[in-house]
Structures are given as structure tokens and as C-alpha cells.
Amino acid sequence: MSRNATEWRRRPTLAPTHYVDPRIYTDRALFEEEREKIFKKVWSVVCHESEAPNAGDYRRCRHMSGKELLVVRGVDMKIRAFYNHCSHRGNLLAMEPSGNARRITCMFHQWSYDTRGNCVAITRQKEGYQDRVSRKDMGLREVRTEVGLGGFVWVNVDDGCGPLEEFVGDSLDYLKEELSAKPLEIISYHKAVVNSNYKLWYDTNSELYHDFLHHHNRKIALIQPGYWDRRVHVHDHGHVSVDSMECRYDAYEGNDGRQRRLGWPGGEVACHKLIDLFPTMTFILRAPAFRLDTMVPLAPDKVAIEFRGFAVKGDSAEDRAARVRDHNSIWGPFGRNLPEDEIAIVGQMMAMKGGDDSAYVLHGREEPSIQNEIGMRHYYGEWSKWMERGASDPFGNRAIAAAE
Amino acid sequence: MTTTGTATREPRGEPTGSGFESLAEREKAVRELVARTCLTMDAYDFAGYLDLCHPDFRYTITTYSPELRKDITWLDHDFAGMETLLEVLPLHASDHFLRLVMSRHLGVYTVAYSENDTRAAVVSGLQVFNTARDGGVTELLAVAKYHDVVALEGGEAKLLVREVRLDTRMLGETGSLIPF
Ligand code: FES
Numbered sequence: 001m002s003r004n005a006t007e008w009r010r011r012p013t014l015a016p017t018h019y020v021d022p023r024i025y026t027d028r029a030l031f032e033e034e035r036e037k038i039f040k041k042v043w044s045v046v047c048h049e050s051e052a053p054n055a056g057d058y059r060r061c062r063h064m065s066g067k068e069l070l071v072v073r074g075v076d077m078k079i080r081a082f083y084n085h086c087s088h089r090g091n092l093l094a095m096e097p098s099g100n101a102r103r104i105t106c107m108f109h110q111w112s113y114d115t116r117g118n119c120v121a122i123t124r125q126k127e128g129y130q131d132r133v134s135r136k137d138m139g140l141r142e143v144r145t146e147v148g149l150g151g152f153v154w155v156n157v158d159d160g161c162g163p164l165e166e167f168v169g170d171s172l173d174y175l176k177e178e179l180s181a182k183p184l185e186i187i188s189y190h191k192a193v194v195n196s197n198y199k200l201w202y203d204t205n206s207e208l209y210h211d212f213l214h215h216h217n218r219k220i221a222l223i224q225p226g227y228w229d230r231r232v233h234v235h236d237h238g239h240v241s242v243d244s245m246e247c248r249y250d251a252y253e254g255n256d257g258r259q260r261r262l263g264w265p266g267g268e269v270a271c272h273k274l275i276d277l278f279p280t281m282t283f284i285l286r287a288p289a290f291r292l293d294t295m296v297p298l299a300p301d302k303v304a305i306e307f308r309g310f311a312v313k314g315d316s317a318e319d320r321a322a323r324v325r326d327h328n329s330i331w332g333p334f335g336r337n338l339p340e341d342e343i344a345i346v347g348q349m350m351a352m353k354g355g356d357d358s359a360y361v362l363h364g365r366e367e368p369s370i371q372n373e374i375g376m377r378h379y380y381g382e383w384s385k386w387m388e389r390g391a392s393d394p395f396g397n398r399a400i401a402a403a404e
Numbered sequence: 405m406t407t408t409g410t411a412t413r414e415p416r417g418e419p420t421g422s423g424f425e426s427l428a429e430r431e432k433a434v435r436e437l438v439a440r441t442c443l444t445m446d447a448y449d450f451a452g453y454l455d456l457c458h459p460d461f462r463y464t465i466t467t468y469s470p471e472l473r474k475d476i477t478w479l480d481h482d483f484a485g486m487e488t489l490l491e492v493l494p495l496h497a498s499d500h501f502l503r504l505v506m507s508r509h510l511g512v513y514t515v516a517y518s519e520n521d522t523r524a525a526v527v528s529g530l531q532v533f534n535t536a537r538d539g540g541v542t543e544l545l546a547v548a549k550y551h552d553v554v555a556l557e558g559g560e561a562k563l564l565v566r567e568v569r570l571d572t573r574m575l576g577e578t579g580s581l582i583p584f
């Protein structure tokens with residue numbers, strides 16, 4: 001039976017933890033609040049150490065708070081991150097996405113900085129400032145940075161934040177072997193600016209119910225033994241992990257009928273492990289390929305998603321080619337799965353953004369299998385703590401009771 | 405991998421090796437073949453596209469990543485792989501894309517003959533536009549170059565190698581399930 005306006009807006013007959021108010025995906029004030037209360041407070045990956053392998057290598061990155069960052073490997077081989085922001089009059093320092101330099105010189109008035117963020121040259125300093133401005137006070141803004149847990153570069157722009165280990169907790173333990181057996185090396189990078197809310201991408205990555213969307217996943221996983229035995233596990237701080245299974249690559253028409261023999265050091269051949277970290281990251285190992293998604297939310301209805309693919313440092317040429325192929329044929333911009341997921345979250349936003357007359361969004365599946373939506377519920381539990389708002393009624397004004 | 409011709413011949417009265425009647429015929433066959441690959445794909449006529457390809461066909465989509473300061477290969481198929489990919493596409497959400505009008509705009513820049521005139525290295529400029537069925541808005545999806553090798557044998561032209569060398573690395577909001 002179709003619903004009238006009241007019925008459409010009525011709370012579902014589920015516990016309030018099992019659905020969310022659609023305005024958490026569309027409201028601009030909430031989005032600004034997320035930036036202040038979450039994005040500027042938590043750890044996130046901005047790149048991988050293999051993107052700056054040599055002394056002096058730098059990488060221009062965007063932090064989820066929206067701030068431009070400059071990640072630099074110093075002459076001491078230590079990786080540091082700074083605001084990519086000249087101390088003089090705020091110009092962007094590095095304009096290229098990556099490069100190598102012992103000194104970064106701002107193109108505007110030619111102030112220079114070394115790889116530790118010290119300001120080392122101010123043009124016509126004496127003449128202009130006499131003794132009123134000192135180079136030692138004009139260093140770059142350095143942000144809390146840790147390299148680890150697979151060689152990722154983790155950043156937190158809150159100087160008073162807790163340690164990375166505490167934030168990650170035991171959520172990555174499940175990939176510990178794979179992330180530490182051998183160093184990772186980046187093989188693919190691309191970005192998509194998608195007209196949707198960042199949480200909708202995270203939702204998609206953390207609910208496996210949508211395996212029905214992917215012809216590829218239906219074939220290699222959903223109809224295969226072991227799929228329904230998998231479980232979703234929740235970890236402190238909103239993180240989630242999903243049990244593995246042996247994917248049957250040979251069941252997908254596009255794989256030449258061949259099962260994969262190449263695994264991942266420390267992991268099983270053809271395993272499929274997935275970990276979502278609150279609020280914007282997903283690690284997926286579908287051996288032999290490894291993927292990381294990170295996001296920079298730009299607006300309630302716009303998100304930049306960065307996709308990285310990884311291989312194992314020291315791979316043979318043949319293994320490397322196999323990882324690249326299996327990564328990009330499914331997860332690259334011409335891959336089979338990624339566009340499908342993106343189409344879905346664009347569609348969600350198109351339907352939901354028409355004002356506030358959207359129905360509640362259901363996160364209520366409780367089946368004891370991989371398609372339990374506990375991952376999303378756990379995420380919004382964490383979101384509510386940071387935001388001090390319930391995700392099912394963030395403004396406390398939309399209480400149309402559930403039907404009897 | 406970027407393929408370019410190794411030797412360019414001066415126009416002569418009669419081409420050798422490739423089995424064409426005249427230089428003009430040969431040139432026409434090369435240019436038409438490259439254009440037809442676009443027209444067949446625009447029409448989602450995958451079988452027609454494969455008919456234009458040589459049995460030793462190799463297809464790649466590559467780009468240079470300034471972020472990683474290296475080349476990336478996003479798609480890599482031989483003939484069989486391409487055939488399977490095109491067969492399986494309609495089973496993916498690509499039916500969404502099949503409802504888009506895709507338009508490949510092509511300009512052949514250079515044609516260079518080699519190997520006793522049995523190979524033509526063709527470089528073309530390519531722009532791919534998507535037109536939405538809903539409202540009919542057209543968006544530029546990608547700018548690229550085709551680096552093709554055309555096999556000329558027995559008076560017939562077939563596409564032997566295609567490298568789609570992308571300038572565009574952010575392909576719309578969602579990437580493209582359909583290659584070009
Ligand atoms: S803004 Fe950088 S030197 Fe002036």
C-alpha cells in the first residue's frame with residue numbers, strides 16, 4: 001500500500017538505532033558541525049609512505065577538514081605533514097600534486113621553507129621588516145603525523161588529540177599480518193568528486209547487503225560457499241570489520257575462468273577482508289589486490305573520494321601485473337564495481353535532497369550473517385557521540401510516532 | 405606503452421605488402437577503421453566493434469599520474485578479454501550507462517606506415533561526451549589520445565593495438581563502465 005504524507009514521514013517500527021533521519025545526509029548546518037566536531041578531531045590517512053619514497057619527496061594532500069596539506073619526507077627520511085599554506089600571505093605552497101625539493105619556495109614572494117617546516121629565507125627581510133619579523137617565528141604549521149599500520153601516513157589536525165593506536169584500537173588487527181609481512185607500494189590512484197554525502201559512501205562500504213548490486217560480487221562471493229557464514233564485527237570508536245572468505249574468481253565471466261593463485265603476504269589466497277574506520281576510510285583486501293578509500297567531504301551533497309590501490313613492494317613483474325589487473329579491472333575508474341557503487345550513492349542523493357520530505361533511511365537488518373547492518377548502526381552510534389545528537393532525530397523535532 | 409611508427413614512407417604509386425589497390429584506398433581504410441571503432445562503440449554495437457579488431461588485438465587504457473609520478477594502466481585486455489568484457493557489461497549496472505548517449509569525437513592526427521606497409525601507426529585526438537537521456541545535458545567525460553596500430557593485410561584493415569592515453573583522470577562522478 002502506498003503511503004500518504006504522514007505515513008511517509010512516520011518513524012519506522014524499528015528501534016531508533018536502526019534508522020536515521022535523512023537530514024543527516026543533506027543538512028548544511030549539520031555538515032559544518034561535523035567538520036568542527038569530527039573531521040578536525042580524528043585521525044585519518046592522507047597518503048602512503050610509498051608516495052614519497054625519497055628524501056625531499058613531497059605530496060600535496062587534502063585533509064578531511066578541507067585543509068590543504070603538504071606531506072614531506074625530510075632529509076632525515078622522516079615524514080612530516082604541514083599545512084600547505086605559506087606563512088607570509090597564505091598562498092598555496094606546493095601546487096604540483098607531488099615532487100621533490102630540499103626547499104619549498106613560495107612562488108608569490110619567494111619565501112622558502114626546508115623539509116622540517118622551518119622558514120629559511122624571507123626575501124629582503126632586513127629591508128622590509130628590520131627586526132620586527134624573525135624567520136624562526138614564520139615556520140609552517142606542522143600537524144600531528146604518524147606513519148604506520150601498513151606504512152600509511154596518518155594525520156590529525158588537533159594538536160591535543162589522543163594517540164593513533166588508541167583511535168584505531170584493535171580494528172586493524174584482523175589485517176595485521178597482511179599490513180606488516182611486507183611493505184606495501186602504491187599502484188593506482190584516482191579521485192572522484194561525487195554529488196553525494198560522504199556517509200552514504202561509508203554506508204555502502206560497510207553494508208554488504210548491496211552485494212546484490214554487483215554482478216561481480218554475486219558471482220565470486222554471494223553465491224559461493226562461506227559467504228553467509230561471514231560476520232560483521234564492531235570495534236571501539238565506530239570501526240567495523242568483516243570476516244573473510246575464499247572468493248571464486250573463476251566463477252566470474254570476466255576472469256577467463258581462472259581462480260587466483262596469487263595471494264597476499266600474511267594472508268590467504270583469494271581472501272576478502274574488509275575494514276571500515278570511522279568516519280571516512282575503508283581498507284579492502286581482495287587478494288591479490290588491496291584498496292584504500294579515503295574521503296574529503298566538501299559539502300553535504302559533495303564528497304571527494306580518493307581511491308588507492310596497493311601491491312607488495314618487491315613483487316615480481318608478473319605478480320605486480322596481476323595485482324594491477326585485478327585491482328583496476330574491478331576498482332579502477334573503468335572497473336566493474338566502483339561505478340556501480342557511485343551510481344547508487346548519487347541516486348540516493350538525487351532522491352533525498354529535495355527538501356526535508358524524505359523518509360527515514362533504514363539500517364535495520366539483523367540477520368546473523370554478513371548482511372547484518374550492525375556496521376552502519378555502530379557507525380551512527382559513534383557519530384551521535386561526537387555530534388551529541390541522535391542520528392534518527394538530530395534536531396529533536398521530527399517525532400511522528402511509528403504505526404501501532 | 406606508446407606506439408608510434410618507426411618509418412614513414414613517401415607516397416608512391418603503389419603500396420607494397422598490404423594488398424590495397426592504391427595509396428588512397430589504403431589511407432581510406434585506415435581512417436575509416438579508426439572512425440568505425442568509435443561509431444560501433446557509440447552504438448553499443450560490441451560485436452561490430454570486435455569485427456574491426458585483429459585476433460591479436462591488445463587494448464589498454466593508460467595515463468600518467470602526477471600524484472604518483474608514474475604511469476598507470478587502468479584496463480588491459482587481449483582480444484578474448486575484450487570480448488568477454490563487452491559480453492558481460494550488460495550484466496553490470498552498465499545498463500545505466502547503456503541508457504546514456506556516448507559520443508566519441510575523433511580527429512586523426514598522424515598516420516605512419518611501416519613493415520612493408522602492413523602496419524599503420526595512427527595517432528588521434530579523442531573527446532568523449534556523455535549525454536543524459538534525462539534532460540539531454542551533454543558533459544565532456546574525457547580527453548585522450550588513441551595510439552593505434554592498424555594491421556593491413558590482404559586488402560583489409562584491422563585494429564591490432566589500441567592504447568587509450570588519457571589526459572582526463574577524473575572521469576565524471578562515477579568513472580565509466582564502458583571503455584572507449
Ligand atoms: S604568500 Fe608566500 S611568499 Fe608571499
Ligand SMILES: [Fe+2]
Nearest residue numbers: 210214337341
Ligand atoms: Fe560495493
